[in-house]
Amino acid sequence: MNRCLRLLAFGTAALATGAFSQYVKVNINSPEYGTDVYHGHYFNSKTVTTIKAKIKGISKTPGSRPGEATDVSLLVWKFSMAPDRYGKQRMVFADGFSKIELGPQWFVDDQSTKLHVNDYVEINGSQMSADGVPVLLARTVRHGHDILALRRLSGSPYWYALKPEHDQMLMKQQQLQQKAQQGPQLSGSGAQAGA
Numbered sequence: 001m002n003r004c005l006r007l008l009a010f011g012t013a014a015l016a017t018g019a020f021s022q023y024v025k026v027n028i029n030s031p032e033y034g035t036d037v038y039h040g041h042y043f044n045s046k047t048v049t050t051i052k053a054k055i056k057g058i059s060k061t062p063g064s065r066p067g068e069a070t071d072v073s074l075l076v077w078k079f080s081m082a083p084d085r086y087g088k089q090r091m092v093f094a095d096g097f098s099k100i101e102l103g104p105q106w107f108v109d110d111q112s113t114k115l116h117v118n119d120y121v122e123i124n125g126s127q128m129s130a131d132g133v134p135v136l137l138a139r140t141v142r143h144g145h146d147i148l149a150l151r152r153l154s155g156s157p158y159w160y161a162l163k164p165e166h167d168q169m170l171m172k173q174q175q176l177q178q179k180a181q182q183g184p185q186l187s188g189s190g191a192q193a194g195a
Helices: 163-182 188-194
Strands: 005-015 018-026 048-061 071-083 089-093 098-104 120-130 133-143 146-149
Touching (some): 048 098, 048 133
Antiparallel strands (some): 048 120, 071 089, 071 098, 120 133, 133 146
């Protein structure tokens, strides 16, 4: 039985025709469910920005510590739109590339929106610095009419959707298993009366 949770995430980008929406799928039966990536909880809502970019590479880096999931990140080439001398809008690419952190591979691969090299995307996220290198923690990645929703407006990751409830359920199951292994226990007063 494949159980999963679907959440409706509203994209932060909107066109004149209306807002975009995207279902977020969290598969709690995934073997890596509950594992996080290094940057998973560093989102700062005060440094949120939106960029337009072309994807130049997709990286999947295994976690460096126990309990860390494989991290999916993008290498992008930022651009802006500017009129040329004839008044037509043209892409003006920035110097250098930027790193965009998406999230754990088990979560990103489960979503319906798929990203590929050479896709033009609009990314909304929190700007931060990791080891002196600027990194953008993506909240949403829009490609055409598709949105890859990764974090809520507050910045908390969607892959945390059931983690507290799921952890509590697992703890209760473990406690019940331990009680079953120990067998029935006598109360203190009953044990003394029978002695």
